[in-house]
Amino acid sequence: MTAPLVAARGYHDHAHDPAPKGQISLTYEDRFLRRKVLVLDNGQSVLVDLPKTTSLNHGGVLLLDTGGEILVIAAPEPLLEVTAPDLTRVAWHIGNRHTPCQIESNRLLIQRDHVIADMLTKVGATTREVTEPFTPEGGAYGHGRTHSHDHGHSHAH
Numbered sequence: 001m002t003a004p005l006v007a008a009r010g011y012h013d014h015a016h017d018p019a020p021k022g023q024i025s026l027t028y029e030d031r032f033l034r035r036k037v038l039v040l041d042n043g044q045s046v047l048v049d050l051p052k053t054t055s056l057n058h059g060g061v062l063l064l065d066t067g068g069e070i071l072v073i074a075a076p077e078p079l080l081e082v083t084a085p086d087l088t089r090v091a092w093h094i095g096n097r098h099t100p101c102q103i104e105s106n107r108l109l110i111q112r113d114h115v116i117a118d119m120l121t122k123v124g125a126t127t128r129e130v131t132e133p134f135t136p137e138g139g140a141y142g143h144g145r146t147h148s149h150d151h152g153h154s155h156a157h
Contacts, residue, residue, distance in 0.1 A: 010063030021068035025075035074133035084125040100136035
């Protein structure tokens with residue numbers, strides 16, 4: 001007999017429960033959703049049914065109807081590591097193309113795209129294919145993919 005489907009109808013960008021009921025590893029694209037059945041890392045299924053399309057961040061949690069939380073993990077995925085003597089200039093070119101970008105002190109990570117890779121080489125960057133979790137910078141107007149952020153609870157824990 002199959003276990004009944006558990007539902008998650010809420011999301012917080014950080015955990016409250018020190019012992020989550022499970023975790024789910026999702027790529028950047030898969031972490032943008034509203035309603036979908038997902039399979040947790042332990043094989044259990046959960047119906048995610050959020051009130052609006054939401055960008056789930058690494059370290060965020062889905063809130064189960066039955067109580068408890070499911071930890072969201074950024075899954076390793078195919079990326080381009082970008083390095084350059086003038087990384088600031090290269091970052092400007094990436095941003096000018098509205099390409100999601102993970103910004104680190106000595107490198108940038110972007111999704112694999114041969115057209116962007118060619119452009120970056122032309123402006124002095126070096127690219128290398130890697131497979132890593134992808135947690136790009138959020139937008140200036142909110143968290144995640146530039147959507148406003150309000151998870152409706154006080155931070156007076």
